[in-house]
Amino acid sequence: MNAFLKELAIQRWDDHRYYHHSRINQSLHLVSAISFLVAYGLVFIDPAWAALLAWGVSMTTRQAGHFFFEPRGYDEVNQATDDYKEAIKVGYNIRRKIVLMGVWVSLPVLLWWQPSLFGLIEPAVGWEAYAHDVGMAWFFLGVTGLLFRVAQLAWQQSLAKGLVWMSKILTDPFHDIWLYHKAPWHLLRGEWIDPMHHVHAESDAPVAEVQPR
Template identity: 55%
Template sequence: MTFFEELQKQRWDDHRYYHHNRINQCLHLLSACCFLVSYGLVFFHPAAAALVGWLLAMVLRQTGHFFFEPKTYDQVNDASHDYKESVKVGYNLNRKVVLLSIWAATPLVLYLNPDLSGLLTPATDLEGFISNTALVWLFIGMGAVLFRTLHLFKLMGLQSGLVWMTKIITDPLHDIKIYQKAPHYILKGEMYDNMEDWYDDLPLDNQV
């Protein structure tokens, strides 16, 4: 596959396997908007960008995955939850638990080790503590993307790793494009996506 064909395939697999629930899609839509705000802030106020990215965008996004997305057998794709977790290119639920645990432990680590072994200027007030926490969160987020990209280089090859990194960075724009109608479907009483709209638009080589 070319780079863009593989990008399309990774996006399709991510959508069809992990975004059946319309509430999950709505939360991804809100998360995407928050991530775009975070992207804009990172150039002017990195700490604020991290706070928006983690406390709003990531919490909304992962709430959809952990609490609303069904874990039962996937009749649409004829796949079990365990199978989907095993073939997940990026962070599956188990990997997300590890990442989110590191994120949640950051304030406690900084409370016990304010200068992070010489990497930070110790905070002298609450505002400084929040700022230092946010900066560590920013590097955790960037590090998580870089770590998985490098890991995919080894597992799947250079192109697949770069494709996944591109997908992750551009997910906010793509999520807004494909999930903008999710609130409308919920108001109609449709709680699950049958994937037909995407499936009909895919090249035959990518259909299953």
Template identity: 65%
Template structure:
């Protein structure tokens, strides 16, 4: 268990210092985390609504921060190139995310063209608790895509880095909403003060063992 928690801390630390240097990205991750927490609660009420919120708000805001705002040049904070970070990323790097987001976009298009998905499913009726019909099916498919993407990369990591690394990554992803709220709740205030990039002084101080990274 000690080794598991140590590796989990390392994965969180690397994720923060490598991929969350922009205050806009951090703020979008805060929005994503809060909406993910609501989606978690919705799983017990209406899974389709959870899928719609999880992908329509949480994932869109989360990935927008990475695609459009996070710096892609040489990382002087960590003294590594952007390509190095892409190559060593434990989870989905930008190339893999393009594929995942492409599938996400394709789901509602396919269901709009064929509500039965060419005879593979029975289209939902109008009896959903929060959402029904077309959007119920979209939400369920998006939820399945999220679960499938999580399990696929976890098993993939079993072969690449070992079972513990895969399980740590899965645990990190599932608990990221709580951790991101703790980590980035101040980010919008720094952004409003005109600070676009986190100075990352805690990274320069070499504190990888810190479970809760303190924002500067």
């Protein structure tokens, strides 16, 4: 259990220090985290509408922060190139995210073109039924994307690393609220980029004890 928690802390710390410099990105992650928690509750009521919220709001705000606002290029804070960070990314790096988001966008088009999914499901009648089918398709995409990456990590590195990553992804909404709840305040003060002063403390403190601002 100690090894699991240590690896979880390392993955969370690397994700924060490498991929969350922009205060806009951090603020969008806060919005994403809150809507994800609502989606978690909706799963027990209607998985389709939970997925519509998760993909339509949570994932779009989260990925918009990464694609449009997060600085790319050489990372002066961590003394690392963008190529290096993308290569060591445990979860979905930009290339993998583009593929995942491409599938996400294509599913509503596929269901519009083939409402029965080539005879696999009952064709939707009306907009509400169509939206429900899209939601269920996105729900299964989320589950598949999660399990697929776990399987990849198990094959390439270890099952333990894959399970830790899955635990991180599922608990990220809770962690992101704690981590980025002050981001909108910093943004309103005109601070567009997190100075990441806490990153420089990494050499002086264990990773699990370093507290982001």
